[in-house]
Amino acid sequence: MFSIEPAAVNNGFSILLKNRNFLLLWIGQLISQLGDKIFFVLMVALLENYSPPAGLAAKPNDILLMAFTIPAILFGSAGGVFVDRFPKKMIMVGSDFIRGLLILFLPFLPQEFIVLLLLVFAISTITQFFAPAEHAALPLIVRKEGLMAANALFSSTMMTAMIVGFAIGVPILNWARNWIATDFGRELVVAFFYLTSAFTMLPIRFKEPKKLLDSQALIHPWVDFKEGLSYLKQNILILNAMLQIITLYCVFAALISLTIRLAAEFGLKQEEFSFFLAAAGIGMVTGAGILGQFGNSLHHKPLPLVGFLFMALVLGLFTFTHNLILALGLCIFLGIGAAFIYVPMQTLIQQCTPYSMHGKVFGFQNHAVNIALSAPLAITGPLTDAFDLRSVLISMSLIVAGVGFWAWQNTRRVLKNML
Numbered sequence: 001m002f003s004i005e006p007a008a009v010n011n012g013f014s015i016l017l018k019n020r021n022f023l024l025l026w027i028g029q030l031i032s033q034l035g036d037k038i039f040f041v042l043m044v045a046l047l048e049n050y051s052p053p054a055g056l057a058a059k060p061n062d063i064l065l066m067a068f069t070i071p072a073i074l075f076g077s078a079g080g081v082f083v084d085r086f087p088k089k090m091i092m093v094g095s096d097f098i099r100g101l102l103i104l105f106l107p108f109l110p111q112e113f114i115v116l117l118l119l120v121f122a123i124s125t126i127t128q129f130f131a132p133a134e135h136a137a138l139p140l141i142v143r144k145e146g147l148m149a150a151n152a153l154f155s156s157t158m159m160t161a162m163i164v165g166f167a168i169g170v171p172i173l174n175w176a177r178n179w180i181a182t183d184f185g186r187e188l189v190v191a192f193f194y195l196t197s198a199f200t201m202l203p204i205r206f207k208e209p210k211k212l213l214d215s216q217a218l219i220h221p222w223v224d225f226k227e228g229l230s231y232l233k234q235n236i237l238i239l240n241a242m243l244q245i246i247t248l249y250c251v252f253a254a255l256i257s258l259t260i261r262l263a264a265e266f267g268l269k270q271e272e273f274s275f276f277l278a279a280a281g282i283g284m285v286t287g288a289g290i291l292g293q294f295g296n297s298l299h300h301k302p303l304p305l306v307g308f309l310f311m312a313l314v315l316g317l318f319t320f321t322h323n324l325i326l327a328l329g330l331c332i333f334l335g336i337g338a339a340f341i342y343v344p345m346q347t348l349i350q351q352c353t354p355y356s357m358h359g360k361v362f363g364f365q366n367h368a369v370n371i372a373l374s375a376p377l378a379i380t381g382p383l384t385d386a387f388d389l390r391s392v393l394i395s396m397s398l399i400v401a402g403v404g405f406w407a408w409q410n411t412r413r414v415l416k417n418m419l
Contacts, residue, residue: 013292016149021141021204028201029134030157032096035193036127037165039103040068042173042190043120050116060113067117071125072370079129080228080363083136084356087208091133093198099123100194107184131366136358139350140206147347152292155342159281159288159335167278228360236414238352241345242365244304244407246372248341251311251400254376255280261389266324279328283335290336291343303340308404310337315397319390 016022043064052060083091102123109115142150176185232239259276268275291303314334321327353361384392 013149013153016142016146016153019141019146021206022150024201024204025134025137025141026153026157028092028096028197028204029154030161031193031200032130032197033158033161034165035096035099035190035197037161038169038172038193039099039123039190041165041169042186043068043116045170045173045186046116050111050113052113063117064120067120068124069370069374071121071128073367073374075125075128076367076370077228077360077363079366080132080359080361082129083132083359083363085359088133088137088140089201089204089206091129092137093201095126095130095133096194096198096201098126100191100198102126103187103191103194106187128366128370132359132362135346135350135362135365137204137206139355139358140208141204144351147350148343149292151346151350152288152339152343155339155346156285156288156292159284163278163281228357228364231357231361232364235352237411238349238361240407240411240414241348242361242368244308244341244345244403245365246368247400247403248338249369249372250376251396252280252338253373254380254396257376257380258384258389258392261384262318262327265389266322266327268324275328276331279331280335280338283332283337284339284342285335286332287336287339288343291339302408303344305404305408307337307340308400308407310334310340312397312401312404315393315400319393 044061047060047064050060052063079091102119106119109119138150138154139147172189173186176189179185180188232242256277262276287307311334314330314337317330318327321330349361349365380392
């Protein structure tokens with residue numbers, strides 16, 4: 001990765017797994033993310049019991065998705081404001097406790113469609129506080145030289161949770177419905193994930209500068225947002241890293257839409273598009289494992305540039321590929337490229353951002369990522385309809401390669417000015 005310091009020693013995963021606080025945070029966030037995925041599956045399943053009002057123009061599942069995504073766009077930065085002013089463990093544990101309790105209350109609320117939407121909106125809003133607190137907590141419990149491996153492990157489990165969570169969601173909920181002797185067994189299972197995550201993270205111990213927390217007792221969301229934005233404008237290195245992460249999420253969001261159409265190209269059913277995403281997830285886990293174990297020898301390599309070129313090559317080759325096995329193999333390489341972008345850039349942001357700005361920066365990043373995940377979903381489909389799938393993929397390939405070279409040259413220029 002691009003560093004402004006001498007190469008740090010990276011001891012791989014072995015040292016991290018001996019760090020009790022890191023283990024508790026890692027296990028807790030994995031359980032929480034699994035809960036997020038199964039919760040969404042549960043909400044879709046519950047639509048059969050919550051009939052929408054007559055005359056509703058949009059489909060119920062589309063409205064449910066909007067209730068889930070709007071808080072991420074509206075409140076993505078708000079979580080960072082609280083992260084700078086309150087203990088991070090309190091925010092993470094409290095978020096999981098509240099989400100678990102809200103789900104437990106659901107069976108006792110009226111079975112109205114609006115009630116389901118309000119619950120989804122509330123839980124999604126609370127989730128916006130967890131992510132920036134988690135990113136800001138990691139540098140407090142892991143030494144700077146271990147952040148590369150830590151981020152590699154976290155990104156691996158993030159993708160694993162996405163793949164496994166959606167895969168096991170329906171079987172687990174069906175099991176809960178059939179074997180737990182209660183009418184709200186499915187709600188109990190989802191709440192169990194959140195509450196287990198909260199109890200797992202309770203023993204975590206890390207020191208936060210109490211004076212800093214006390215000095216920022218008052219909350220001024222708009223002032224903090226502008227302060228974080230101003231900081232990023234002044235620190236181009238961090239801004240470049242964040243822009244690369246945002247670009248990465250844009251590509252993945254666009255791929256979600258495109259793989260649905262790609263499935264038909266390879267003779268798959270529409271719902272089997274998840275095979276491509278699962279292969280990309282396997283690639284990202286593989287790439288993160290490589291960085292976690294061998295990051296010390298790759299520290300000064302232009303990893304993000306390699307990652308962008310990997311992704312650009314895969315997107316371009318997709319247009320000439322008609323073999324399913326080969327296509328899945330390309331998706332694995334795409335995931336490896338994604339890991340080579342995300343892990344070093346997230347590590348750079350954590351290493352170079354001062355503690356007092358953690359919440360503001362990670363809150364802004366969370367907000368930008370949520371928008372990056374939403375916008376491409378809205379425009380990729382119409383673009384593919386207006387042109388053809390091959391043209392869109394080739395255009396994406398050229399854009400991704402261009403962003404990679406731009407970021408590489410820009411970062412080199414910034415580092416040269418700093419030295």
